[in-house]
Structure formats: C-alpha cells, structure tokens
Amino acid sequence: MIYDLLSSFGDMLSPTPFLFILLGTLSGIVIGAIPGLNGAMLVTLSLPLTYGWDPLNAIGLLVGQYVGSISGGLVSATLLNIPGSPSSMMTTLDAAPMAKKGNPERALQLGIIASFVGGTVSWLALVFLSPPLAKIALSFGPHEYFALVLVALMLISSLSEGSMAKALMSACLGMLVAFPGLDTITAQPRLTFGFPQMLAGFDLLAVLLGIFAVTQLLTDAGNSMASAERIRLSGKMYFVALSDLSKQAFNMVRSSLIGTWIGILPGIGGSVGSIVSYVTAKNMSKTPEKFGTGCDEGVVASEAANNATVGGALIPMITMGIPGSIIDVILIAALTLHNIRPGPLLFQNEPHIVYGFMSTMMIANILMLFIMIFGIRLLAKLIDVPTKFLVPILLLLCVVGAFAVNNRVFDIWVMLGFGLVGLLFRSWSIPVAPFVIGFILTPIAETNFRTALILSDNNLWDFFARPITAMFLVLSAVMLLIPLFKRRRPAITTRNEH
Template sequence: MIEGLLNSFIAMAGMPLLLIFIGTFIGIIFGAIPGLSGGMLVALSLPLTFGWSPINAIALLVGQYVGSISGGLISATLLNIPGTASSIMTTMDATPMARKGNAARALTIGIWASFGGGMVSWLALVSISPVLSSWALKFGPWEFFSLVLVSLMLIASLGGDSLVKGLIAAVLGMLAGSVGWDSITGQERLDFGFERMQSGFDMLAVLVGVFAVGQLFYEILYPKTIDTHDLNPAGKVSMRMKEFIKHWAGLLRSSVIGTIVGILPGVGGSIGSIVAYTTEKSLSKTPEKYGTGYEGGIVASESANNATVGGALIPLITMGIPGSIVDVILIAALTLHNLTPGPLLFENEPDIVYGFMNSMLLGNIIMLVIMLLGIRYFAKIIAVPKTYLTPILLLVCVVGTYAVNNSMFDVWVMFGFGLLALVFRLVGLPAAPFVIGLVLTPIAEENLRLAVILSEGDYWTFLTRPISATFLFVALLVAFKPIIGPIISRKLNKQS
C-alpha cells in the first residue's frame, strides 16, 4: 500500500497539485465568507468536474473541502461570526483574543491547530481505511442496512437542536429519495404522472439546489452587512513553537475526537469541534479560562473540525457511506465518474483511494502555507459585497446543473430543492438529515430487500448476525436517547 501511496503522490505533481492548490485557495475564501460554505462550493464545482479525469476531480473537491473547513477560522476570529458551522466553538476564544488586540496570534494558533488536526486524521485515514475496507467486504446486505439505519438516526439526533425536527427532515429526505423506479421490481412510484420523475431526481441537481441555491436565496432575503472595520488582524503572524507545543496533548486529544466524530456517518465538523471543546474544558485544570480568549480553546475547536475531514473520508472510501454532508457530494462526484465508493474501491481503483489520501495531505499542507502567508489578505475578502457574488454563483449553479445532462428539467429540480431548502431554514428544519435521508434511502432499501431475499423472507437474520444486531441496538439507543439520557443523568446526579 505504501508503494501505491507514494507512486500516487508522485503522480499528483502537475495538474492534480495545481487543482488542489486552486481548490484549497477557493475553499478558504468560501469558508471565510459567512453565508458561503464548503458544501456549497463543492456542490457548485461538481458539474465542472464532469469530463475530467477522476483524480483531477478528487484533487479539486478534496482541496475545497479542506480549505473551507479551515477558512471558517478567519471570520470566527475577526467578526465573531463562524464562517462555517464547524467554527462555532472557535468564536468562544478566538474572538475574545482578537478583541484584546491579538487577532493575528489567534489566527496563527488556529491555523497550526487546523493543520495538526488534519494531519492526525490523515494518519487515521491512511492506517484505518485498508483494514476497515477488507472488513467491510464481509458485510452483507443485513449489515449495510443496519449501518445505514444508525447513520440516519445519528444525523437526525445530532444534526440539529431537536430529534423530532431531525427525524421530520430525514423522513422528508427519504420520501424524496424514493421517487423513481423501484430498483428491484422496476415499478414506477411517486412520479405523480410526470415522465421525467420516473428515473428519480438527479442527485447533482438536488445537491446544488439544497446547498447552493437555498443558501443564496436566504442571502438575498436576509442580507447581512458586515462591519469591516475590524478586518485588519492586529499583532504578529508568528508564534513561538514553545507556546504551541504546550498544547500538544489537547491538540492530539481533540484531533482524535474529531477523527472519531468524523467517522460517524453523517456527522461533521461542528459536532466534532463541540465535543472536543467540551471535553478539553472538562479535563482542564483551569476550565474558567475557556471562553475568555484561551489558546487551548482555539486549539481544541480548530484541530477537531479539521480532523473530521479525514475521519469522514473513512466510511466514504471503505463503505460508500457519507461521513459528513460534504461527503454526500463527494459520493455524487464518484458516481458521476462511474466509480462506486465502498470496499471494492480499494481493490478495483486503488489510484482513486490514494488520490483521496494524497489530496487531503497536500490540501492540508497547502492550506497551512496559504493561510499563514495570506491571512491579512483573506481577512479583506470577507467584505466582498454579496450583490456581485450572488448572481455569479446562481449563474454557475444553472449552467453547471444544465450542462451535465443537457436537461432543463434538472434546472427546475435544482430551483425546486433550493426553495425547499429555504423553507426548511425559515421553519427551523435542518437540511443535513434531509440530504442524508435522500442519499441513504436507496442504499437502505436495496440492502433491506436483498437481505430479505437472501434469507428467504426471514427478518430475524438481522438479529442473529452479530454486527447487524449491534448496529440495530445502537440505532435503538440513539432513537431513545431523549428518554434514556435524562433518566441516566438524573441517577448519576443522585449518586453524586
């Protein structure tokens, strides 16, 4: 494997490297501008990659993913607005530090922490994926169905502030995912007599609609004016290695937490950084420092959110299950290049797997260099007026979605899902469970029915197979978390 990884690394020189650079650079910008996100950028760029070699497509998209997660740090520090959801916890300490006149220092800590988190999760990606991949090859449809069920429950319960809202969004996504031909019987369903709906919704149109168009509509309805007078990071863009090293244990812990949270299907950067921050605070001898501009807080949040990138790529590569929302788009990208993510990717297309790994590694290094050198300039980009940006992005959405299938129907689907995403936002429903529900439903259905056929109608097989039974038990635990959780904590409180 190491030889393959090295060969692929050498082969990345040239166009893939350039694309990683471009991807990371634009990713940082999108991550830095509040209202724009990595998901939006990757969805927007996906149609562009159609017709490219798969490695070039992966290089650009993974670069964007890494860049966007890191870019959120800039606005979180300077404006107290997280550029992306995954930088929410960064605002707790980076903003107070910036307000004390140490903005550049806060950014430098954040950048190095992001790099550290990215590298730890890259190591996990490289070492865990081959093992998990050969293990996942033994998974039958029973295990895959149960795993998808866990993913749906996790994203519904962790993705938003309420399990019920999460479940409503997930069920709506599942309904949208059921439109089209029944994969087993070939029966048409939920097409309401529209011929074009018989083959289901084009995934690319849906993703661009939900991630990009919905957000752009929201920006138009509720434009935010950014107070730009704070956008000049004061202080030195340097720090002593000694200062950074004293947080090594926190960085390592948070990176591991971020990686593990990333591996959990459908759960991404924001949860990773929240869990890591809370853990670090509870382990600290001086928890009162957290939230006052403490370096350890920035390290915990930023290393964890970047670590989720590598973690989330693990289930994608090994099982074809999205580790985060951006991974849903990466799966669509692979499908667009006639590649099926999952355990066979290692066997059939090792170059693609190594391409993912090397793109992440290079993206991380490039992110470090670009951000350290360009921090003062990136800060200015935040103030780019949306008046110019929004129409350009909408144009890219329309042309990109149209061009893949040369289909106007796909453009209307894109606008339809964009409006739906806007409505979701206005009524407080989370978009993540909707998209995950939509993507995972066909996988769940196919595996459920295959499992039942293979076990000749015997549903008990789901419980007699140990891995499948474990997954189902976890799904049940997550579903009853709102009931069980308070009971356990009450008992624990009584005991203490």
C-alpha cells in the same frame, strides 16, 4: 499499502492534479473566509464542472475545497466575530476576543497551525484505519449492509440538534425523495405521477445544489445587510513562539483525536467536532475561566478538531460508502458521476481512487498551511467582500450547474424546488443532514434490504439470526430510545429533589 500511497503522492504531485489541488484549496479558503458562503455550497457548485474530467483531478479539486473551506472559516471568525463556516463557530469564542485585545495575528496563526495538526492526525487515521475497516466491510452481506445504513440514519438523527422526531422526519423525507424513478430491481416506474422526466428520478446534483447552495444563498439574501465591526491586521510580521505551541501540543493532539472520532460518525461534521473538543478542553483545563476571553487553548481546541473531522469523515465514506459529513455526500455524488461506487470494493477495484483521496488530503493540508500563513494579509481582505453582489452571481452559477449535467431545464426546477424546501426546513428548524443522508443512502439500503429478503425467502427473522446484523439493529433501537431517557431524566431528578 505504503508503496501504493507513495505512488499516489507521485501521481497527485504531477502538474495537472497538483494544480487542481492548489486551485481547490485556494478557492476553499476564499469561500470559507467569506461569511455566509460555505464549503458544501462551493463543492456542490464545482461538481458539474468535474463531469468530464479525470476522476483524480476531480478528487484533487473537491477534496482541496473541502480542506480549504473548513480552514478558511477561521479568518472571519477571528476578524469579524462571525464564523465563516459552521465548523468555526466555537473558534469565534476565543479567537475574536483575542483579536479585539490586539492579537489578531496570534489568533490566526494558532488556528492555522492547529488546523494543520488536526488535518495531519486525521490523515494518519484515514491511512491506517481505512484498510482494516474495508476488510471488515467486505465480509458484510446485504443483511449487514442494510442494518449498517439503518445505524447511520439513526445516529445522524439522534445527534442532530433539536427534536429527534424532526430529525427522523427529515430522514424519512430524504428517503422518499430517493424513491421516484425506475425501481433498481424490477425496473418498474414508481412515484413518477405521470411525469416522463421523473422516470430518471430526482437528479442528485440538482437536489444537492438546491438544498445546499440555493437555500444558503437565499438565506444570505434575507439576512441583515448591516456590516459587522472589522478588526484589521497590523503591518508587522508575527510568528507564534515555539514555547507557546509546545504548551498546546497535548491539547492539539487530544482535540485532533476527538475531531477524527466525531468525523467518523456518519453525517456529523466539523461543527459538532469543534463543540465537543472545545467543551473537553475547557473541562480539562487548569484555567477554565479563561475560556471565552481569548485564550490559546480555546482557539486550538476548536480549529484542530474541525479540521480533523475531514480525515475522519472520509473513513466511512471510502470504506463503507457511508458519508461521514455533509460534504462527503457531495463527494459520493462526484464519484457516482464518474461511475465509481464508494464502498469496500473500492479498495479492490479502484485502489488509485482510494489512495488519491489520501494523498490529496495531505497535499491540500500542507498547501493550506502555507497559503494561510503567508497569505493571511490578503485573506484578511476577503471579509470586506459584499455578499449582496455575490448572491445573484452564485445563483446564476447554480442554474448553469443544474442544467449542465443532463441538459434538462427540469433539473433547474428541481434545484429551485429543493432550495425552497431547504428554506422551509430552516423555518421549521428541521436538520438538513438526515434528509441528505437519507436521500443518498436509500438506494443502497433499499437494494440490500430487498436482496436480503429475497435471499432469506421473505423471512424477517433472518435479520436477527445474524450476529452483526442483530448487533446493528439493537444499536439502532438503542439510539432511537436514548432521547426518551434523556427526556425523562430531568423529570425524575426534579421529583427526587422535591
């Protein structure tokens, strides 16, 4: 494994892949730093470009963008008090007050270093946890695989914000969107409603562009155009003292481990990771009253955790083909475009892709550290970029991107349609993550479910007769029931108090 990893580092450090990683990291940081634009949108927009590339170059660009966009959110969170990306939401609580007190450089540097540590810890988890997990996943048959996908869907629905019923409805709608087209087993057309274009189903990229990019851009267009108060950096060079960093060492590692663990859970991205880590840091702090007033611990906890989710989220994606975050869904789409199927067989069939992911993540993490430490003054200027001029240009890129893969105008309509669906989701407060995960996982779930039924002669009891499948199914049922208990508990407490 070590030899494969070192050899992959050698490959990815050769001029062309390295250039793509650098480009990806830089563009990710830039987009992450501009409020309103996020990594998911950037990665989706870049996806059509990578169609004809070598898969490793595509991985270099997209993973670089993933790492960069999560880190770039720190800039506007600190200088504008607006999170540049959803994952830097908790960073605003302490980085912005610290900047207002006259220490913006300190807030930014602490955040950058914490991001680097978070990325490194999760990279170690990615390197050492993926091979054994892939070995376990290799022993899974169709029964286990179907049950695993069910667990992933339940988990993302139960952990989504707001009503669980809405999250499950979102997952069901996502699954329904995946059905149109030719059936994978019998090759019969289904849910095409007489449209010949529907025989190929909804194009993955068009749906992703619509739901991520178009929805986000239209939302940005509708948001207030009033400019927020900006904090400027002073002209002096500033470096955080080593003693201050060593005081945060435990917090950094703890938050990184939390972020990595949250990242491994399907569909849960950096925002949840940073919330859990921030709350944990506050609860375990000797001075919890300082949180929210501009303390080092808050900035470090949030930034270490959100970057750590990147490596964590790649673990289930590489080993089982289950996306750990929304951007992983787009990475799965990228692999699919290159006829590579993520999952346990990836380690056997395409080890260079697996190690390509690992080495790219580390290279991008190091590049992020240098770009952000030394380019922070330039990056700080990005908060002045007016979104109102960017929105039409990015919408044009969406149109071109949706058309580019299949050369069909139909895909542009699909993209526009799903952009409007995304807007409706926002208006109804429906979480989009279960929809996307449902959409991407349904073909795997359905094929395995029906194969399992064929193998067991339509006997559903066979699912419960297998220990791993039964365990996954029970876990799904527990996750479905948890909100009911959560709902009941306050009522019982209130009755007892009375």
